[in-house]
Amino acid sequence: MQNIKWIYFKELKVFFQTFMAPLILGGTAFLNALFVLISNFNERATHEDATIITFISFMSTIIVAMMILSMGSIVEEKTKGTMELLYTSPITDLEIVMGKFLFGITICLIITVFVNGLFPILLYTYWKAPFYLVASGSIGVFLLGSFTYSVGMFGSSIGKNQMISLLISVVIVMTLWVLGFFSHLFESKTRSILFHLHIFSHFFSFSKGVLPFKSIVFFLSGIFTFLFLTIKSLESRRWIG
Amino acid sequence: MIEVKNLTKYYDQIPAIRNLSFKLQKGEIVGLLGLNGSGKTTTLRILTGFLIPSEGDILIGNTSHFSDPIESKRMIGYLPETPPLYEDLRIEDYLIYVAHLKGISESEINGEVTRVLEKTNLLEKRKTLIGHISLGYRKRTGIAQALLGNPPIVVMDEPISGLDPKQILDMRNLIKGLKGEHTVFISSHILSELQKTCDRFLFLHQGELKFDLTREALDAELSKFSLLEINLEGKSKEAISSYLKSLDAKLEIKSAEEDSMGFTFTLKSSSEKEFRNKLIDTLKKEGLMLNTLKRQEVTLEQMFLTNM
Numbered sequence: 421m422q423n424i425k426w427i428y429f430k431e432l433k434v435f436f437q438t439f440m441a442p443l444i445l446g447g448t449a450f451l452n453a454l455f456v457l458i459s460n461f462n463e464r465a466t467h468e469d470a471t472i473i474t475f476i477s478f479m480s481t482i483i484v485a486m487m488i489l490s491m492g493s494i495v496e497e498k499t500k501g502t503m504e505l506l507y508t509s510p511i512t513d514l515e516i517v518m519g520k521f522l523f524g525i526t527i528c529l530i531i532t533v534f535v536n537g538l539f540p541i542l543l544y545t546y547w548k549a550p551f552y553l554v555a556s557g558s559i560g561v562f563l564l565g566s567f568t569y570s571v572g573m574f575g576s577s578i579g580k581n582q583m584i585s586l587l588i589s590v591v592i593v594m595t596l597w598v599l600g601f602f603s604h605l606f607e608s609k610t611r612s613i614l615f616h617l618h619i620f621s622h623f624f625s626f627s628k629g630v631l632p633f634k635s636i637v638f639f640l641s642g643i644f645t646f647l648f649l650t651i652k653s654l655e656s657r658r659w660i661g
Numbered sequence: 662m663i664e665v666k667n668l669t670k671y672y673d674q675i676p677a678i679r680n681l682s683f684k685l686q687k688g689e690i691v692g693l694l695g696l697n698g699s700g701k702t703t704t705l706r707i708l709t710g711f712l713i714p715s716e717g718d719i720l721i722g723n724t725s726h727f728s729d730p731i732e733s734k735r736m737i738g739y740l741p742e743t744p745p746l747y748e749d750l751r752i753e754d755y756l757i758y759v760a761h762l763k764g765i766s767e768s769e770i771n772g773e774v775t776r777v778l779e780k781t782n783l784l785e786k787r788k789t790l791i792g793h794i795s796l797g798y799r800k801r802t803g804i805a806q807a808l809l810g811n812p813p814i815v816v817m818d819e820p821i822s823g824l825d826p827k828q829i830l831d832m833r834n835l836i837k838g839l840k841g842e843h844t845v846f847i848s849s850h851i852l853s854e855l856q857k858t859c860d861r862f863l864f865l866h867q868g869e870l871k872f873d874l875t876r877e878a879l880d881a882e883l884s885k886f887s888l889l890e891i892n893l894e895g896k897s898k899e900a901i902s903s904y905l906k907s908l909d910a911k912l913e914i915k916s917a918e919e920d921s922m923g924f925t926f927t928l929k930s931s932s933e934k935e936f937r938n939k940l941i942d943t944l945k946k947e948g949l950m951l952n953t954l955k956r957q958e959v960t961l962e963q964m965f966l967t968n969m
Binding site: 422423426427430433434437438500501502503504505506507508509510511512658659660661 | 670672677703706709710711712713731732734735737739741743744745746747748749750754758759761762763764806
């Protein structure tokens with residue numbers, strides 16, 4: 421399990437040494453600012469509305485940031501030939517995936533606390549944003565970001581290049597959204613199952629100051645499922661070649 | 662030390678290698694030769710644990726490579742054809758990272774990294790970003806990572822491809838320096854290059870092992886169909902041709918071309934040594950001047966086309 425630590429540190433080192441850190445962190449801050457300005461600077465917004473709308477903006481930016489961050493996580497290793505190093509080193513596929521996932525959720529946490537955090541602080545200071553909304557919204561952003569990163573890693577493990585990997589993860593997230601969005605067209609049983617897969621509806625609860633157990637389980641089980649699929653995808657590469 | 666038993670690998674339904682069996686002894690340098698697509702890389706990838714074979718087994722010592730892959734991988738250092746490098750890391754940081762992955766203890770890492778940097782002449786470049794170094798240095802960095810932890814087995818896939826003559830010379834010396842201490846298994850499609858470094862040669866053709874030859878056996882095999890190249894001046898082409906034929910009744914003249922120095926003949930002699938001696942003894946008497954006499958380099962293509 422020591423190897424998880426080394427892979428994690430290597431990923432962090434490369435991230436902060438290259439253009440990726442300003443791109444992801446700066447880009448997220450910029451998009452956040454843009455969305456928050458557009459959404460909030462009108463006279464009708466109450467403090468509560470402003471906070472909710474702010475966190476709904478964060479929902480979009482964390483998805484974009486995590487998809488960009490994760491799209492090369494595994495496929496880059498394949499295209500640059502470094503997968504051969506990982507596959508032929510005395511480490512397991514689980515360690516590879518976990519090292520990279522821990523890196524992803526660390527960046528997600530940095531965005532949630534230090535990038536997104538700036539806005540709730542401002543909101544809290546000047547607009548008196550309710551703290552419970554800020555706290556639950558931040559937990560929601562972190563869970564959604566981690567879930568998106570695990571989807572992105574799976575896309576990256578089966579894609580041939582970064583663009584295809586990105587498309588795969590976009591399709592998965594969109595499918596989960598669309599299935600939920602059109603769930604009302606189905607019978608009650610199917611409707612409830614499809615609606616449960618609606619990732620955004622799960623997030624909305626967090627942005628409204630609720631910490632629903634069902635949604636926490638949804639995100640955690642989603643993360644587990646996609647990490648499991650990523651490991652299986654890596655294992656299958658050894659057979660397929 | 663390593664025993665490969667009936668190794669077979671299919672990609673979809675197509676076999677890349679079939680029933681491959683051979684042994685590698687401790688401390689020897691063995692070359693794996695074959696044309697492109699003959700299954701060299703697949704063999705090395707299975708040996709290093711990158712791929713799992715469809716059938717067969719590999720024994721390292723007495724243990725199956727696939728029953729305890731983590732432990733087996735500790736015994737193998739691998740340089741793929743494209744060195745597996747992270748462009749955004751410095752050479753030293755990269756080697757420290759690989760050393761960690763190989764499970765080298767924290768107290769030994771600095772000493773081990775310095776050792777491989779010295780062995781590959783990279784000490785001066787240790788702080789350079791990998792993205793900024795030439796292919797020669799990349800290959801060296803690749804070898805340095807393969808040597809980390811002093812593994813008893815070192816596997817290299819086309820280590821000289823893409824290198825300039827100076828770098829080839831350096832690489833050759835580096836590989837020779839591994840002899841005795843490590844079992845080295847190198848793949849290449851350039852026969853002449855491996856002839857200079859290896860003790861034994863395995864020839865793959867269409868995924869099957871065609872020959873397993875020692876250096877002496879390979880030399881004998883090559884002399885069977887190697888050609889002599891000779892450049893003579895002083896007489897006409899026809900006159901020189903009939904003179905050459907008079908030295909060896911079974912002589913075959915494959916080509917004769919005029920150039921700035923005289924005439925270059927490509928010959929196949931039934932007894933090369935005898936022919937050469939007669940030639941040297943009688944040249945002066947015939948009024949001919951010898952400009953060049955050499956054995957043409959046999960390429961892998963020629964060898965395969967003649968033997969397959």
